[in-house]
Amino acid sequence: MTGADRIRIAAVQTEVTTDPAVNGRAVRDALRQAADGGARLAHLCEGALSGYVGQDKPHFDGWHIDWAPVHDELHAVTQLAGELGMWVVIGGNHRLTGERWPHNSLWFINDRGELVDRYDKRWCSNTEVTRFYTPGTEVRTFDVDGFRFGCLLCIEVNFPELWLQQQALDVECVLFSTFSEDPIFDVLARGHAAANGFWVSVAVPAQHADAMPSGVIGPHGYRITSAESGQRPAVVCVDLDRTDPDLDIALHKARPWRRVARSGTLYPTAPADDPRSIDRTVI
Numbered sequence: 001m002t003g004a005d006r007i008r009i010a011a012v013q014t015e016v017t018t019d020p021a022v023n024g025r026a027v028r029d030a031l032r033q034a035a036d037g038g039a040r041l042a043h044l045c046e047g048a049l050s051g052y053v054g055q056d057k058p059h060f061d062g063w064h065i066d067w068a069p070v071h072d073e074l075h076a077v078t079q080l081a082g083e084l085g086m087w088v089v090i091g092g093n094h095r096l097t098g099e100r101w102p103h104n105s106l107w108f109i110n111d112r113g114e115l116v117d118r119y120d121k122r123w124c125s126n127t128e129v130t131r132f133y134t135p136g137t138e139v140r141t142f143d144v145d146g147f148r149f150g151c152l153l154c155i156e157v158n159f160p161e162l163w164l165q166q167q168a169l170d171v172e173c174v175l176f177s178t179f180s181e182d183p184i185f186d187v188l189a190r191g192h193a194a195a196n197g198f199w200v201s202v203a204v205p206a207q208h209a210d211a212m213p214s215g216v217i218g219p220h221g222y223r224i225t226s227a228e229s230g231q232r233p234a235v236v237c238v239d240l241d242r243t244d245p246d247l248d249i250a251l252h253k254a255r256p257w258r259r260v261a262r263s264g265t266l267y268p269t270a271p272a273d274d275p276r277s278i279d280r281t282v283i
Contacts, residue, residue, distance in 0.1 A: 010034035013214035024073030037237035049092035082113020194221025197255030219250035
């Protein structure tokens with residue numbers, strides 16, 4: 001469903017293995033479900049296509065990985081995205097040159113089946129940055145049907161400055177992909193959504209869904225939709241609707257007011273000239 005003030009997205013929850021071929025089949029099945037649900041964009045978790053080092057460190061240690069299946073599966077996903085006429089944001093390991101560790105990335109695929117951009121996780125964990133991944137350096141956003149999307153990955157949920165950066169770039173929905181099984185990530189994501197007045201789509205692997213299921217958080221900080229409980233694959237579709245009366249305060253009052261407040265023009269910068277304000281010991 002699309003419109004001037006509305007877009008339908010799908011938060012996708014697949015079981016992620018270390019076999020790109022297995023992952024790719026699960027992803028393509030989920031994308032067809034998302035398209036059947038009317039989604040214009042499908043959002044998948046960290047490592048959804050290639051697998052992720054999280055619980056499978058021994059498999060990835062040393063990166064003696066056959067990259068050909070990753071390439072083949074990514075090509076198959078891009079081709080299907082074009083057939084379905086749907087944008088896809090999907091996580092995976094992005095190969096670098098020679099012996100360099102890969103990026104932990106989100107690939108952006110447009111509705112014509114073209115790989116148009118990529119977000120590389122910038123703030124990696126200590127284990128990631130010392131053993132597995134090369135950090136990225138750039139924030140990336142993209143627009144679909146007049147809505148601006150941004151992306152963050154996993155541990156980046158812990159850094160408010162990264163979320164404030166999204167707000168400053170006029171992002172309306174942050175696509176938050178993770179492999180975490182820590183339920184506090186859901187609390188943090190909801191807080192960032194409410195503090196910044198944007199939607200947050202959450203995509204996790206099915207095996208970790210008990211801690212934080214895939215779904216979409218509204219600009220008011222409450223979940224609009226979530227996958228059903230249980231460690232099962234799921235596709236949940238929801239409209240991001242700027243005209244939703246339940247979101248009026250969050251979108252059209254709180255968000256612009258906070259922007260003015262952060263600009264420094266709303267509050268005085270010079271000390272008060274009232275002596276009873278200056279003297280902090282007076283009663």
